[in-house]
Amino acid sequence: MILTELEVDAAAFEARTGWAVMPEGACKAEHCVPLPPEARTADGKVAVEVVAPRLGMPLVHDEGAGIWALGPDTTVTGKALTTAVAPELELPDFDGNPFKLSSLRGQKVLLVAWASW
């Protein structure tokens, strides 16, 4: 997740990482991790520098561009999947229209990654 500042809108944080940051902790599907009160700023944003280490998310800074990238969590399962609940994937199609994976709920889905290279 690319960040231009270290306080992030909670909905945007959840949309990308799957972690809902609430006053009492961060939750993703069946997992909840306690967080200290300073995990949320006064205006309800996620304090990334507080939350990231508790979820084992690396934060990488590019000084030249003045931006950060937040990597995925590592501490809950130690696997690429924290839960078997499918993440909410939202990506554009080739005309730029957003598509949500959850719009196919009720059908079996085979998600296929491919590339031109």
Added chain:
Amino acid sequence: MWQAVRTQLHPKGLEIVTVALDVDIEAARPLVEAAKPEHPSLIDTAHVVDEMFGIVNVPNGVWIDEDGMIVRPAEPAFPGKNPVMDQLRNVDPSTVPPEVAEILAEVKKIKTDPDAYFAMVLDWVEQGADSRHALSPDEVIRRAMPREDDEALAAAHFELGEHLHQAGDHAAAIPHWRESHARFPSNWTYKRQAWELEDPMRQGRSEAYDGSWFDDVKKIGAENYYPPLVP
């Protein structure tokens, strides 16, 4: 390839979603236009599905049931004969330069099992949760790729590189992509994407990166390029 599977299995209740892992949408577009998919066909320039689903190579498939549960994590997904692979395997090595012939010799050693994979998908489509190929949540997580500090850092570096590349600063992307390769050498989407931009098609040696498709495949053995399909 996937449209043919879709035509066959959509009437039985399967939808396919294809995601192109390409930093340049225009590189993937002609292939999509030729395939004329009736299913959702998406573009993922930052390779976020790697991070979200544990994808490390293409083609990879993830099965998701009607309730939104992953019932098989990322694994090689060849649902039928792959025309590109077949074409490469049938090239007469005496007709191409030696450096291309050595690449093609490795391609020939790559193992895929399209008949088995299609049979598994069909069984799941017909049997649903009763299919032995539909796994429990615990087994899905157990089979998912490991993700510790290095793999997570690789994801962050790859995405930073992609962001800088899209912003027009390709040179600034390279150190981040090098870092993603060093930390997660078994992720081929991070490596092949970066190599492709330096040397399209051959993904050969370059000033920018330590590895190349040929060198890295030789290192692990082409027969291990895709892990074996586990029913």
